[in-house]
Amino acid sequence: MRLAIVGAGAVGRAVADLATSHGHVVTALADSTSAAVDPDGLDVSAALARKDETGRVGHDDPERALSADYDALVEATPTTLGDAQPGFGHARTALERDRHVVLANKGPVAERYEELMALPDRSEGDVRFEATVGGAIPVLSTVEDLGPERVTAVRGVLNGTANFVLSRMAAEGLGFEHVLAEAQDLGVAEADPSFDVEGTDAALKCVILANVLSDGGYTLDDAEVAGIRDLPGSALDLAAEDGRTVRLVGEATREGVRVGPRLVPENGTLAVTGTRNIVQVETRDAGRLNVSGRGAGGPETASAVLADVGRLPA
Numbered sequence: 001m002r003l004a005i006v007g008a009g010a011v012g013r014a015v016a017d018l019a020t021s022h023g024h025v026v027t028a029l030a031d032s033t034s035a036a037v038d039p040d041g042l043d044v045s046a047a048l049a050r051k052d053e054t055g056r057v058g059h060d061d062p063e064r065a066l067s068a069d070y071d072a073l074v075e076a077t078p079t080t081l082g083d084a085q086p087g088f089g090h091a092r093t094a095l096e097r098d099r100h101v102v103l104a105n106k107g108p109v110a111e112r113y114e115e116l117m118a119l120p121d122r123s124e125g126d127v128r129f130e131a132t133v134g135g136a137i138p139v140l141s142t143v144e145d146l147g148p149e150r151v152t153a154v155r156g157v158l159n160g161t162a163n164f165v166l167s168r169m170a171a172e173g174l175g176f177e178h179v180l181a182e183a184q185d186l187g188v189a190e191a192d193p194s195f196d197v198e199g200t201d202a203a204l205k206c207v208i209l210a211n212v213l214s215d216g217g218y219t220l221d222d223a224e225v226a227g228i229r230d231l232p233g234s235a236l237d238l239a240a241e242d243g244r245t246v247r248l249v250g251e252a253t254r255e256g257v258r259v260g261p262r263l264v265p266e267n268g269t270l271a272v273t274g275t276r277n278i279v280q281v282e283t284r285d286a287g288r289l290n291v292s293g294r295g296a297g298g299p300e301t302a303s304a305v306l307a308d309v310g311r312l313p314a
Contacts, residue, residue, distance in 0.1 A: 007076030160275030
């Protein structure tokens with residue numbers, strides 16, 4: 001399949017780098033200021049090397065990628081809230097051209113779900129968004145395979161940065177600011193970690209899940225969200241005395257979305273350590289299913305993007 005990739009951060013770069021090994025051709029790659037376009041297939045290595053050297057993937061305008069010759073648009077620009085632009089506009093443009101859209105960007109799915117899902121009704125293209133929840137973990141495809149109507153709830157640890165911080169605080173008895181600085185030094189946390197430690201990232205993922213279960217109706221404004229920034233180390237010490245620990249747990253049901261620090265058994269299923277994520281899918285017929293793995297990272301999230309590309313009709 002011919003791919004146009006919009007967004008040249010960790011995920012976009014990884015999709016471009018791995019696409020050929022999955023049998024696809026990259027015909028366009030865009031960052032925020034430029035694009036490289038070749039209908040016969042880009043030299044991805046050259047485009048990424050140019051990005052490293054000059055800060056630009058090519059010499060064309062970024063909009064040129066949207067009008068290029070491709071079968072599927074991979075939208076991997078940074079997540080934005082509210083109007084979810086420019087990601088929503090990119091998806092709409094591709095679908096109006098009867099092209100498929102695969103989203104790694106959470107914004108359009110969390111903030112404008114009903115509008116997004118109405119677009120394929122007037123298009124030959126389809127929309128998929130596995131990569132918006134759980135990185136490499138096949139959360140949405142699991143729900144899809146089971147049937148959303150047979151899933152009663154989805155909960156789990158859905159942010160690797162917050163989980164790394166809580167794991168280190170519990171294991172070493174260290175304070176939040178100390179561990180956060182360590183996470184930033186290791187590249188586990190962003191320079192501005194607010195999206196992660198305040199629970200916004202996990203909440204967006206749960207909003208997406210709630211929308212899938214309910215066929216829409218939720219945005220971030222509907223979520224009940226608490227982060228871990230103000231969690232004292234003493235809370236983890238007290239939890240440990242009782243054989244428990246604290247994790248940032250999100251839950252999505254048809255009734256709503258909740259994210260916040262929760263006490264969980266120290267050796268329980270939800271007590272994953274480091275940057276790992278885990279998702280529990282509660283089903284009507286099959287009980288509880290647990291799926292765990294790497295919930296973030298360029299190659300990991302790219303694997304979910306490319307799995308979605310593989311699910312698209314030819």
